[in-house]
Amino acid sequence: MQKFDKLTGIAAPMPLINVDTDMIIPKQFLKTIKRSGLGVNLFDEMRYDGDGAEIPDFVLNKPQYREAEILVTGDNFGCGSSREHAPWALLDFGIRCVIAPSFADIFYNNCFKNGILPIALPQEQVDILMKDAEKGANARMDIDLEAQTITTSDGEVVRFDIDPFRKHCLINGLDDIALTLEKAPAIDAFEARAAAARPWV
Template sequence: MESLRMITSTVTPLDRKNVDTDQIISKEFLKRIERTGFGRYLFHHWRFDAAGAVKESFVLNDPRFAGSEILLADENFGCGSSREHAPWAILDYGFRVILAPSYADIFYNNCFKNGILPIRLPQNVIDRLLADGQKTPLSLTVDLEQQTILRKDSGETIPFGIDPYSKEMLLNGWDEISLTFQYEDQIAAYENRKAN
């Protein structure tokens, strides 16, 4: 996994509540066995019509948000099934940070395991960011080490919380396997003691 320390990006404002994992990555695209390649199917039925034509009105198709690494969402983001393909699609598309007032628990934990920082912010803060971000592209700097979000336009700093374990994993770019390798010497010593 790639480490995540600081992201400065235009924010993509997805003003929808209760976005479920089937909307994030629809079931017909789950046949791949790799973790990559799902980005092109992110929000597929919202981005394209039945004939495959781009829906100009959908926020991901707005050129002002091209290359965005921060997805701004509303409450209960990632609800529905527990498919890990949802964070795979979000990451493969290019988003490294998600801001929302609440998440489905399994989706929230899957984000950390795949190198995405899901930040919970109060509903009134999300509402304000969504409103401002829809009027004009909004640039934010997310600093994981300081646990702050800086608004470039106003200079406002928004603090956020994160548990120390998840923070360390993201800062170092570790998943559970990488973390296990940090204890390789101790594991080898234990195995040697058991063998003797």
């Protein structure tokens, strides 16, 4: 998993509440088990019309937000089904951080497992960041996970909380498999002892 320490990037404003996982990546794109290639279909039904042409007014289709790495959005982001394809699609597009007043629990957990930093903040602080994001590509935000701060393009600093274990995993790029492999010597030792004690198994 890609490490997350510091990020300076364009923030796209999406002031919508209850953005569910089917809006993030519609069900017809769930046939793959690959994590790559889903970015083109991120927010598919909002990004494209019935003929597959881009909808110019959608935020990620606007020239200033095509390279966005941060998404500032509304309450209850990632609700709906538990599909892990949702963070896969965000990451494949280039989104490394999502900021919202609240997240659906399963989506929130899946973000950490895929190298995305979800930041939950009070609505008034999200409003400040949303306004900053509306300035376009020239207004870049700085996110420092170690310091747990977001700095707006005007230099205003917003602090956020994060679980220490999840912070450790993101900074070190540790997903569930990598965490298990950290214990490989202990696992090997246990298996050796078990084989010696019960050779018939």
